[in-house]
Amino acid sequence: MATSKGGSRKLLWLMVILVILSSSVAAAVIYLVLDQRDGAVLASTEAVPERRAPIFVKIDPFTVNLADDAYGSRLLYAGLSLKVGDEETREILEEHMPQVRSRLLMMFAGKQAGDLTDPGNKQRLGDQVMAVLDPPMTDHQPELVIEDVLFTEFIVQ
Template sequence: MSNKKKSTTTGKSKARSLFIFFILLLAIAACAIAAWTMYEMKNMQARLLSDDTPPEVIEVVEPVAPVYVPLDTFTVSLKPGGEEFDRVLYIGLTLRVSNEEDKIKIEKYLPEVRSRLLMLFSGRSAEELSVNEGKSQLIQDIKQILNMPLDEKPGVTVTDVLFNAFILR
């Protein structure tokens, strides 16, 4: 009976000593990794400080504030389509342009810009404008029309067209 107790206690003590050995091995490995990391960080710092060339200065480009040109609302009779003859579009627009020069140009040639837009809107039907694809196509057409030359000068660069009001009646 005493032999059985000895063998079980020695088995437990061997497992315990193996466990302690692995824990010590893990601790030594962690210390070695930490020492290597510190060594490499100091070497990197020394290399950065010993370089004769100054570090590159990265130029920070500030985001350009958008330039908006609000237009008065338009009320336009639409092209008759099908059985409907008296459809009206009430639309409010704001144009986002690329720079202040384009904003000034739109304001200077505002009657011509409004005339071009009125002609564009009146050529559309209610069926075209009632779906999202028609509205997207309208935005593309507005950009294209305003990009055309204004009085012997290049047109404006419209980056986006924003709807403030869009009512079909």
């Protein structure tokens, strides 16, 4: 009987150890599965890009005499807004606004009224505005990030 009591105690201890081990493994698996699911939810929320407000630089309206001798004296009244990519570009443009306005006035003064009234030429005119503002206005100026030129007022008379 002594052997059967000792054998049954060993069997009992073996079963207790197996139950504890299987419970521990089950708990670890459940924890890992739930942790992965939480990680997937966090990853999906991180994948959505944060909405950022557009940055605009308003250029006050100006009037320019056009180079149009065929029709006499023609005028352009234009107001612009520049959509820029970062705050640094906005700051540079606002700090150098007299230079910006001068460059734009010189560019528009060389245009003819017929070129400005054609709707297809407005996009090309926007590209020319970006090209005029592309050269640096000061030494060691970082590259300007101008995304779009928006004409807010535009009258040819």
